[in-house]
Amino acid sequence: MTDANALDLAGKTALVTGASRGIGRAAAVALAGAGAHVLALARTVGGLEELDDEIADAGGKASLIPADLTEFDTVDQLGPALARRFPKLDILVLNAGALGELAPIPDISPKAFRRAFDVNVEANWRLLRTLDPLLRAAGSARVIVMTSRVGGELARPFWGAYAASKAALEMLARTYAEETHSVGVRVAIIDPGAMRTRMRAEAMPGEDPSTLPDPSEIAPLILNAASPFYDGLAEKFKRRG
Numbered sequence: 010m011t012d013a014n015a016l017d018l019a020g021k022t023a024l025v026t027g028a029s030r031g032i033g034r035a036a037a038v039a040l041a042g043a044g045a046h047v048l049a050l051a052r053t054v055g056g057l058e059e060l061d062d063e064i065a066d067a068g069g070k071a072s073l074i075p076a077d078l079t080e081f082d083t084v085d086q087l088g089p090a091l092a093r094r095f096p097k098l099d100i101l102v103l104n105a106g107a108l109g110e111l112a113p114i115p116d117i118s119p120k121a122f123r124r125a126f127d128v129n130v131e132a133n134w135r136l137l138r139t140l141d142p143l144l145r146a147a148g149s150a151r152v153i154v155m156t157s158r159v160g161g162e163l164a165r166p167f168w169g170a171y172a173a174s175k176a177a178l179e180m181l182a183r184t185y186a187e188e189t190h191s192v193g194v195r196v197a198i199i200d201p202g203a204m205r206t207r208m209r210a211e212a213m214p215g216e217d218p219s220t221l222p223d224p225s226e227i228a229p230l231i232l233n234a235a236s237p238f239y240d241g242l243a244e245k246f247k248r249r250g
Contacts, residue, residue, distance in 0.1 A: 016043045016232050016235075016236055017043065017044055018040060018043040018044040018045035018099075018100070018235065019044035019045075020044075021044070021045045021046070021099035021100060022045065022046050022048065022095050022097065022098055022099050022100070023037075023040045023045040023046070023047050023048065023098075023099060023100035023101070023102065023235065024047075024048040024050060024074075024091075024098060024100070024101050024102070024140070025037045025040065025047060025048070025049055025050065025102040025104060026050045026051070026078065026102065026103055026104050026105035026132075026136070027050075027051055027104040027105030027106065028047075028049035028050055028051045028057065028060060028104070029049070029051035029052070029053040029055075029056025029057050029059075029060060030051075030053070030056050030207060031207060031224050032104055032155060032201055032224045032227055033049075033051065033102070033104040033105065034056070034060055034224065035223075035224040035225045035227055035228055035231075036102045036104060036153075036227070036228070036231045037049050037060055037064065037071065038060070038063060038064060038067075038069075038225070038228075039225075039228035039231055039232055040100065040102075040231070040232070040235060041064040041067070041069030041070065041071060042067060042069060043232060043235075044069075045099070045100060045235075046070045046071070046072070047064065047069070047070070047071040047072070048071070048072050048074055048091070049061070049071050049072070049073050049074065050074040050075075050076055050078075050105075051074075051075070051076075051105070052075065052076070052077050053075075054073075054075045057073045057074075057075060058073070060073075061073055074087075078105055078127075078128055078132035078136075079124070079127045079128060079132060081131070081132070081135055084132060084135045084136060084139060085135055085138075085139055086139070087136070087139050087140065088138075088139030088140045088141070088142060088143060089139070091140070091143060092142065092143060095143065096143075096146060097143055097144075097146040097147040097148075097150075098140055098143035098144050098146075098147060098150060099147045099149070099150055099151065100150065100151045100152075100153070100235045101136070101137075101140060101144060101150070101151070101152045101153065102153045102155070102231065102235075103133045103136065103152070103153065103154045103155065103178075103182075104153075104155045105128060105132070106128060106129050106155065106175075107124050107125050107127070107128035107129060107171075107174075108125070108171055108211055109121045109122060109124060109125030109170035109171045109174070110122070110125075110170055111167045111168060111171075112167055112169075113166070113167060113169075114169045117169060117170050121170060122170045125170040125171055125173075125174040126170075126173075126174050126177070128174075129171070129174035129175060129177075129178050130174050130177045130178055130181065133154070133178055133181065134181060137152075137181070137185055141189075144189070144194055145189065145192050145193075145194065147193070147194075148192075148193045149193045149194075149195070149237055150193065150194045150195070151194075151195050151196075151197065151234060151235045151236075151239065152182070152185065152186075152194060152195070152196045152197070153196075153197050153198075153199060153231060153234045153235065154178060154179070154182040154196065154197070154198045154199070155199055155201065156175050156178065156179055156198050156199065156200050156245075157171070157172075157175050157200060158200055158202065158247075159171060159172045159175065160172045160173070160174070160175025160176045160178070160179065162200075179198055179243075179245075182196050182198055182243055183196070183198075183243040186242050186243035187242070187243075190242060195239055195240060195241060195242075196241075196242070196243045197234035197239060197241055197243070197244055197245075197246060198243055198244070198245040198246070199227070199230050199231065199234060199245075199246050199247075199248075200245065200246070200247045200248070201224075201227045201230075201248050202222075202247065202248045209221065222248075226248065227248055230246050230248060233246070234246065
């Protein structure tokens, strides 16, 4: 694995979705700390501003993109908008996600099911589509997709909407990896396991969050996947512990 302390991402641009808190925030801080100019995308303006302050205080650089990924017209315009300022996109972290609803399959509301697929699948497809020219222009772009053990690997009662959407996302990532390998794009899939995030608290309200690792502990895996030395074809990484 790449030595995170030795990784130099100076001159590179990284876009992170769901960057205002949790794993997305940890990814943004780690990438900025390695020298990348971070484009932080999230719905929560206050959270983005706090992230901006944290990155700036550490000597890093960030640009904020307040946006809702379910507003698909806005997502579709993101690539052209960024292209007016940036000639390429070196790193893309697809982190934003939605739990949907924990319920037996017959009881999942259509609205909750649709939201899980809107955020976890369609928004990411639209991001790949609109950002594809910038990723190809980088020559060695890295796409990092956050997934879950509950999805494509492990079936668990009541997690149907979330699991099905994550399984679809993983296949989307693997397909994109196959399609872009020849132009230097590399894709990595990361399963962070249980972490101290808002989504985890929503899914497991009775769990003591102090028993869970902080999202910052996923940073080494993210930096490894963002490294120019990573050469996998949608390789899947899991946090140990």
